[in-house]
Amino acid sequence: MPARIRVAAFSRTPLIYSSSTAFQHELRSSSRYTRHFSQSLRSSTVLRDQFYAWLSGPGQNFEKPLPGSTNYLSAYTSDGVLRRQKEETKVDEKEKSQESSAAKVANDGASIDGQNADDPATAMDNPDNTTDTPEEPEELKEEELENDQLKKESLRDLRPFPMNQQFVSESVLSESVREDIYNQVVNKGTHVVKASADANISIERVAAVVRLKQIEKNWLKDGKPLARAYSRAVLSMLPQTTSIAQAHESITDIPILPSTTRQVFHPVPESRHFTRADAAKAFSDNLKPADERMPHQELILTRKLQLQGERQHAIRIKVAQFAAQQEKERIGKREALKRREEKRTTVVAGRRWDFQIKEIKAEDVGYKGKNPKGTGWRYGMPHEDRKRALIKIPERVEA
Template sequence: MPPRIQPHRVQIPSSVQCFRTRPTELVCEQTRQYRHLTKPPYVNPKMKRLRRDMQAWLNGPGKVFREPLPGSTNYMAAYDKQGKLIRTKRQNQGEEDVEEDAVPLEKEPEIRKQEEEDGLDEQEMQARYEQREFVRQRKAERDARGGLPRERPFDLRPYPLNQNFRSQPVLSEDLREVIYQQVAVNGVDVSTVSAAFSVDTRRVAAVVRLKTIEKKWIEENKPLAKPYQDAVMAMLPQTPYRPNIPGKMVPHETINDLPVHPKTRQQIFYPVSESRQFTREDAAKAFDETLLPADERIAHPELIAIEKDTIAGLSREERFKRQQERDRVAAEAKAEQEEKRRRWEEKTQRVVPGRRWDFKFQDFSAEKVGKTGRARNAIGVRYGMPHEDRKRGMVKIPTSVE
C-alpha cells in the first residue's frame, strides 16, 4: 500500500474574493478552501458485504477452482455449495457403476490359450479381446483422472443458471495428429478418414490445414501458444483416440446430417394413393425433377451400402471386398471427372500471367442467362425470389388429381 500524503504537503486550491468598501476603492482578499484529506471515502454497505462474501467463497468452496482436476473440465455445476464433487459423493453412495477389474496385458497369452482349449472360434476370441482392451483403456483413463469417475452430461454445464447449455467435446491432440497423418502423409481420402473417425469432412479438412500451418511454423522456429492451448484444452471435454480398440472408436459427431436444399423449402401438397409406396426418390421428384434423393445427397452414402451388407448377413471378408470395389469405382470416376474438367479449362480458358496473379478469361454468351437472367450458369450476383406458398390468397391445395 503506498504511503499517505501528509495534509500540509498538499497544495490546497485557493480563490480570490473582491468587494468594494468605497465607491472608488476595491479590496481583494484571498480565501482558502479546506477539505478533509484523511477522511476515508464512503463505501456502500451492500458492496462491502458482497466483497466480504466473495473473499469467504474464495477461501472456502471456491478453493477447489485454483488447481483444476486432471482430466476434468472442473465446472461449477459439478460441485455442491460446500465445494465437494457431486459425482464423487454419488460414487461413495453406490450410485455410480463400478468398473470391473481390468485384466493385465501380460496375462493375454494365457487367456488366449485357455479360450482355444475351450473351443471358441476366432471371431468370438477377437470380440472378447476387444472387450478386455476396452476395460483396460477405461481403467487407464480413470487412473489419469486420479481415480475420479467419468463426467456426466450434468457435469458439463459451465454456466449453472443455464440448464440447457453443455460444453461440446473437441478433438484431442492425439486424434488431430492421427487425422493429419492419414490425410497428408498416407494420402487417404478425406471422406474415408471422416467415416473412420466419425468426424465431419469440413472438420477433417480444417484439422489438416491447421496442422500444416503448425508444422510449418515449427520448422521456421516461430513461437507457438502452447500454454494457452493446454489451458483451453483442460477446460473442455475431449474426444479421445483409442488405437488399440478398433471396434470401440468414440464417435465425435454425426457425419451424415442432411443439409437443407433450397428446393425443399417450399410447402407442397402432393396427393398420393394409399396403396402406393412413397419412397425418398418419389419425395425428391415431387420437389424437383433434378433433385437427388436423401440417400444420395448425404455426405457418406457409402455407409448405407455397408449397413445393407451387414443386414444381409454377409461375412466380414465379403463386406470388405465389396467396399474396396466401391472405393475403386468412386476413385476412378473422380479421376475421370477431374481430367474432364482440366481438358475443358484448357480448351475454353485463356490464362494471362501477371506479376502476382494469373488472370483467366473465358468466353460467355449473354443468351445463356435464361429468361429471367437468373440461370445457374449466369455471370454475376444473382438474387433469388422467395416462395409464395404462404402468401395470403394463394391456392395451395391441389384442385384436381391426375
C-alpha cells in the same frame, strides 16, 4: 484582448485562522467529498471481502482443478462440493446401510440358531465357541479402489454457464487424435472419406484437422513458436475425445437444402410404391434422394450387404472396390471441370498480374432471373407458399 477579472469582486481581507483547531475543522469539512486514492467505499470493501472468502473457500476447486474434468461452476455446490462425488457418497451410504441391515438380520438368525449352544454335542464340536472369519480377498479391495474413482461428467456438469441451461460444451478432439488423423491421411495415404468413416468424424472436420496440422508442421519447420500453454489450458476446460475408437459425432447427417424447406402437396395413388427418389423429385427435379446425398456411400453399401447375408470378408472386398471406383470418378470429375474452366478462360499476361477473362451471356440467368448458372442472378427470392390467391393444391394427379 482577453477580459480582465475585476479585483473588486474578491475580498481583500486575508484569511486568518485564530487557532490550529479551526484549520483542522476546515480540513475535515473539505475531506468529506474527497478520499485518498488507496481508500475505497464500504460497499466495495464488503464485496471484496466476499470475493476473497470465496477464493479461500469454494474457489480453491478452480485454483487446483481435477485432472481430466471440465470443472465448471454448475458441477459444484455453493459449498464447493463436487455434485457427482456427493451423489456417489449418498449411494455408498445407502448401500452400506442396506448391507448393515442385512448383516443384522443374519446375526439375529444366527443368535436364534445359537440358543442350543449349551448342548454338550455342540460344545464338543466347537470347544472354544469361536467362528472362523475368512480374510477379505484382493478382488474386493480392487473393486473398492475402482469405486473411489469419480464417474464421467453428466450433462449437468457440462454446462459452463449456470444461468444458461441450454448451452452444453461439446467434445473436442484431443491432440493425440489429431496426430493420428494426420498420420493416416498424410503419411499412410488414407482418403479423407475413409478416415472420416473409421474415426466417426465428419469429412469437414478431418480435412480441417489435416490443414491445421500441416500449418503447425510448417511453423515448427520455420522455427516459429507455438502457444502450447494456451492450447493445454483450453483443452483442459473442454470435454475431449481421446481415442479414435470413440464415436465423436454423427457422420450420417444430411444437410438441409433450401428446396426441401417449402410445403409441397403431392398426391400419390394408393397402389403406387413411393420411394425416396420420388420424394426428392417432388421437391425438385434436380434434387438427389437421401441415399445418394449421404457423403459415406460405403456405409450404405455395407449395411445393404449385411442385410443380404454376405460374409464379412466378401463385404470388405466389395466395399474396397466401391471406394476405389468412387475415388476414380471423383478424380475424373475434378479434372474434367478443370479442363472446362481452362477452355472458357482467356489469360492475358501482364507485368504484375494475369487477367482472366471469361465469356458470359446475359440470357443465362433465365426467364425469371433465378438461374444460378448466370451472372447476376437474383437470389433470396421467397417462395410463393404463403401468398394469397394462389392454388396450392395440385389440380391433377399423375398416375
